[in-house]
Amino acid sequence: xxxxxxxxxxxxxxxxxxxxxxxxxxxxxxxxxxxxxxxxxxxxxxxxxxxxxxxxxxxxxxxxxxxxxxxxxxxxxxxxxxxxxxxxxxxxxxxxxxxxxxxxxxxxxxxxxxxxxxxxxxxxxxxxxxxxxxxxxxxxxxxxxxxxxxxxxxxxxxxxxxxxxxxxxxxxxxxxxxxxxxxxxxxxxxxxxxxxxxxxxxxxxxxxxxxxxxxxx
Numbered sequence: 001x002x003x004x005x006x007x008x009x010x011x012x013x014x015x016x017x018x019x020x021x022x023x024x025x026x027x028x029x030x031x032x033x034x035x036x037x038x039x040x041x042x043x044x045x046x047x048x049x050x051x052x053x054x055x056x057x058x059x060x061x062x063x064x065x066x067x068x069x070x071x072x073x074x075x076x077x078x079x080x081x082x083x084x085x086x087x088x089x090x091x092x093x094x095x096x097x098x099x100x101x102x103x104x105x106x107x108x109x110x111x112x113x114x115x116x117x118x119x120x121x122x123x124x125x126x127x128x129x130x131x132x133x134x135x136x137x138x139x140x141x142x143x144x145x146x147x148x149x150x151x152x153x154x155x156x157x158x159x160x161x162x163x164x165x166x167x168x169x170x171x172x173x174x175x176x177x178x179x180x181x182x183x184x185x186x187x188x189x190x191x192x193x194x195x196x197x198x199x200x201x202x203x204x205x206x207x208x209x210x211x212x213x214x215x216x217x
Contacts, residue, residue, distance in 0.1 A: 093118070
């Protein structure tokens with residue numbers, strides 16, 4: 001079991017660590033041989049209602065609510081590779097809610113908050129245009145699904161429970177350059193991870209829309 005405050009602490013510590021890395025002198029030197037893109041974004045998550053296994057069954061009325069969140073990402077595009085191929089780090093989080101009818105207590109409505117936190121390593125392929133920069137990519141890393149206020153019959157602990165899992169994503173988007181150093185970006189992302197808690201498991205699948213602003217060094 002992973003207390004929710006601990007998960008929040010890990011998530012924000014990773015985000016802070018990413019920002020501190022970007023401020024190191026080595027990154028300033030790297031900017032002479034590579035483009036460094038750093039962005040902050042808001043996201044909307046639209047999960048699938050499929051994939052829930054609860055208390056020995058697959059509830060037919062499962063509902064996983066849409067959610068909202070935020071994230072930070074940074075990528076390096078070496079000049080030697082034509083500014084086309086980049087590798088980066090990304091940290092994000094968003095909220096949701098799971099609801100269904102209990103298979104072991106007929107008619108009982110069950111609900112729990114779901115918080116998804118992820119830290120990914122991304123590989124990106126882009127077209128380095130002057131004004132419009134389209135890109136696609138893949139990523140993988142750790143993801144944590146945290147339950148809170150779990151109103152589930154038979155569970156002794158209804159406060160917090162976390163599940164660590166490998167997550168992966170596919171994404172595609174575009175940057176719009178406002179200046180040589182400032183850009184806006186939008187992105188479509190497909191994310192998946194398999195979480196396992198007490199009497200509950202979820203093959204989490206979500207489509208996400210991202211809107212953000214970034215700086216290029």
